Amino acid sequence: MPTVSIKECSEYDKNKIKKLVLESLKEIKFDLKKYRNKKILLKPNLLGPFEPKEAITTHPIFMQAVAEIFKKVTNKITIADSSDQAYGRDDKVLETTGMNQVAKKLKIKTEMFKAKNIIFLKSEKNQILKQVAIQSEIKNFDLIVNMPKLKTHMLTGLTGAIKNIFGLVPSYYKREYHIKGNTPKKFSSILVDIYNVIQPKLNIIDGIVALEGDGPSRAGKPIKINVILTSDNAIASDLIAAKILGFENVLTNQFALERNLIDKKDIKVIGEIKLKNFEKPSHIKQVVAPFVAGLFQKLVTKRPYVNKNCKKCLTCLKACPAKAISLKNNNIFINKNKCILCYCCSELCPYNAIELKRSWLGKKLINMHDKMFKKVKNGRRK
Ligand code: SF4
Ligand code: SF4
Numbered sequence: 001m002p003t004v005s006i007k008e009c010s011e012y013d014k015n016k017i018k019k020l021v022l023e024s025l026k027e028i029k030f031d032l033k034k035y036r037n038k039k040i041l042l043k044p045n046l047l048g049p050f051e052p053k054e055a056i057t058t059h060p061i062f063m064q065a066v067a068e069i070f071k072k073v074t075n076k077i078t079i080a081d082s083s084d085q086a087y088g089r090d091d092k093v094l095e096t097t098g099m100n101q102v103a104k105k106l107k108i109k110t111e112m113f114k115a116k117n118i119i120f121l122k123s124e125k126n127q128i129l130k131q132v133a134i135q136s137e138i139k140n141f142d143l144i145v146n147m148p149k150l151k152t153h154m155l156t157g158l159t160g161a162i163k164n165i166f167g168l169v170p171s172y173y174k175r176e177y178h179i180k181g182n183t184p185k186k187f188s189s190i191l192v193d194i195y196n197v198i199q200p201k202l203n204i205i206d207g208i209v210a211l212e213g214d215g216p217s218r219a220g221k222p223i224k225i226n227v228i229l230t231s232d233n234a235i236a237s238d239l240i241a242a243k244i245l246g247f248e249n250v251l252t253n254q255f256a257l258e259r260n261l262i263d264k265k266d267i268k269v270i271g272e273i274k275l276k277n278f279e280k281p282s283h284i285k286q287v288v289a290p291f292v293a294g295l296f297q298k299l300v301t302k303r304p305y306v307n308k309n310c311k312k313c314l315t316c317l318k319a320c321p322a323k324a325i326s327l328k329n330n331n332i333f334i335n336k337n338k339c340i341l342c343y344c345c346s347e348l349c350p351y352n353a354i355e356l357k358r359s360w361l362g363k364k365l366i367n368m369h370d371k372m373f374k375k376v377k378n379g380r381r382k
Contacts, residue, residue, distance in 0.1 A: 002233035002262060003028040004240045006271030009208050010226045012052075017065035017228065021204060024230035025069070027270045030202060032073055038142035039076040042067060043200070045149040045164050046081035046112075047217060048348055049096035055209045055222035058149045060098030062206040062228075066147060067106050079103055080111040081167045082135050082174075113137045115171040123196035125259060128180065128189050132197045133173035146200035146234060150207035150225060150241055152215035152281045154302075154343045154356070155184045157250040159216050160241045161203040161234035162195050169194060175321030175344075182340040188251030192259065195234060195252075203237045205229040207244075212279040217347040219356060225276050235262045240269060245278040282356075300366045302356040304345050306332045309353035316345035316354060 005024035009017060025032060044058030052059050063079060070077050079099050090112035094100045103110040113135040120131040138144065148164035156163055169177060177194075181187030207227040211220035227244060231237035235256045242250045256262060282302065310332055317325045317332070324338035325345060332353075334345075346354040358366065 001266055001268050002231065002236035003268040003270065004229055004231040004233075004236050006240065006244075006269065006273065007228045007230070008226055008271075008274075009228050010224065012059050012061040012208060014061050014065045014068075017062055017208075018068055020228055021066060021069060021230060024204075024228070024270075028230060028232050030230075030232065032069070035070070035143055036073045037076065038074055039140060040070050040074060040078070041138065041141040041144045042070070042077060042079045042147055043144055043164065043167065044079065044081060044097075044099065044147045045151075045159075045167065046093050046097055046099065049092045049350065050217075051096055052098050053222070054218065055149065055211045056151070056215075056217055056220070057097045058147050058206050059208065060102050062208065063099065063147065064102045064106065066145065066204055067102060067108060070145070071106060071108070075108070077106075077108040078111055078141070079108065080113055080137070082113040082115070082170060111137070113168075113170070118170050118173070121197035123193070125196045125261070126193040127259070128186065129177070129193040132194050133170055133176075134194075134198060135168050135170055138168060138198070143202065144198070144200040146203040148203070148205050149211070150205050150227075150229075150245075151211035152213060152220055152279075154214055154216075154281050154346075156188045156191065156252050157281065158238065158242055158245070158247055158252075160205055160238040161200070161231070162191055162238050162252045162256070165194055165198050165200070165234070166191055168198060175319075178321040178342040178344060179340065182342070184251055187342070189255050191252050192255045192261070195256070196261075200234060201232060203229075203231045203234050205237055205241060207241065210245075210278070214281050214356060218349075218352040219346060221279070223278065225278070227276075233262065233267075236267045239264065239267065240273065243273050244276055246275055247278075247280065300358060300362045301341060302358055302362075303336065303339065303341065304334055304343065304354045305357050306334065307353050307355050309351045311351050311353070313350060316349050319344045319348045 005027040007020040050056040117136040119136040153159040181190040210225040212223045322340045324335045
C-alpha cells in the first residue's frame with residue numbers, strides 16, 4: 001500500500017527536520033538497516049546555480065538532515081543530479097546550491113552526472129517513449145532517494161517527485177524530450193513514461209519553503225508551506241502535495257491515474273492534509289473556457305521575451321531544445337515560429353532576463369474572455 005507521511009516543519013532547522021524525517025521513515029515502514037553499507041544516491045533538485053534562499057533547489061539543510069540519517073548506516077552516500085550543459089559549470093551549481101558544503105561537512109561525495117553516460121530503459125506501460133535515456137551512473141547505487149523541491153511548473157502545474165526524476169535524463173535527451181513533448185500534455189505524459197522506468201523507493205519532498213506562481217525558476221515566488229512529505233511512492237506523494245496546495249489539474253498526476261499506475265483509494269496518508277493558500281502558475285489560471293479554447297489558446301499563451309537584464313551569457317541559446325534562440329547584432333533573438341514554449345530558457349536564465357508575457361492581442365483577448373466567462377458564470381448562478 002503506497003503510504004505518505006506528512007509533517008509540519010516551519011524552518012530549516014537540521015535537527016528538527018532529521019527528527020521528523022526519522023519519524024516519517026518509521027511511519028512508511030522504510031527499513032533503514034536494510035541499507036547498511038549500501039550505496040545511496042541522494043537526488044535533489046539542482047536546476048542550476050541558484051542560492052538556497054531562492055527556493056528553486058532542494059535546501060542544503062534539508063539535504064544535510066537526510067544525509068545524516070543515512071550516514072548512520074553507510075558512508076557510501078553521493079549527492080548528485082545530472083548536469084545541464086547549458087551552464088557548462090557543474091562546480092558552480094554544486095557550490096551555489098550549498099551541496100558541496102554539506103558534502104564537505106559530512107565527508108560524502110557530490111557529483112554532476114556526465115551527459116555522455118547513458119543507458120536506455122524500457123517499460124511496457126510507456127505511451128510516448130519506447131525507451132528512456134537515463135544516466136548510466138544510477139546502476140552504481142542500491143537506492144535512489146528522490147528529494148524534490150515543491151514548486152509550481154508552467155508546463156505540468158506542479159513539480160514534485162515525478163518531475164524530479166527528469167533530472168536523471170542526460171542533458172541531450174532532456175532537450176529531445178522537450179521537443180517530443182511540445183505541449184504540456186505530451187511533456188507530462190513523457191514524465192510519466194520516465195517514472196515508469198525509474199521508480200524511487202523513497203521520496204522526501206522539501207516543502208518547507210516552496211515556490212508559488214510562475215515556477216520552477218526565478219519567475220516563481222518563495223512561500224512558506226511548512227511541510228515535509230515522505231513516501232515510498234512518487235505518484236502518491238505528488239497527489240497528496242497537490243491536495244495540500246489545492247491543485248486540481250496537475251497533468252502528471254492526472255496521467256498516472258488514467259494509466260492506472262496507482263489507485264487513489266489505496267493511498268494511506270499519515271498526518272493531516274491542511275489546505276495551504278498557494279498561487280498557481282499563471283498558465284493554469286489562464287486556461288480559457290472550453291468553448292473558446294481552440295480559437296484563443298495559442299494567442300493567449302505566454303511567450304518568452306528577453307528583457308534589459310540580459311548579459312548575453314548564451315545559457316538560453318545553449319538550453320533551447322528547439323534552436324529557436326540566436327545572437328543577432330549582439331542581441332538575443334527568439335524565433336517565435338520555432339519556439340515550442342517549453343520555457344527552458346526562462347527557467348535557466350541566470351539573470352532573470354527572460355520574461356513570460358502575452359502579446360498585446362493576447363492580453364486583449366484574455367480580458368474579453370475573462371469578462372465573457374464571468375458573465376456566463378454569473379448568469380448560471382442566477
Ligand atoms: S537571456 Fe539570460 S540566458 Fe539568455 S543570454 Fe541573456 S542573460 Fe543569458
Ligand atoms: S525559446 Fe525558450 S520557450 Fe521557446 S523553445 Fe526555446 S527554450 Fe523553449
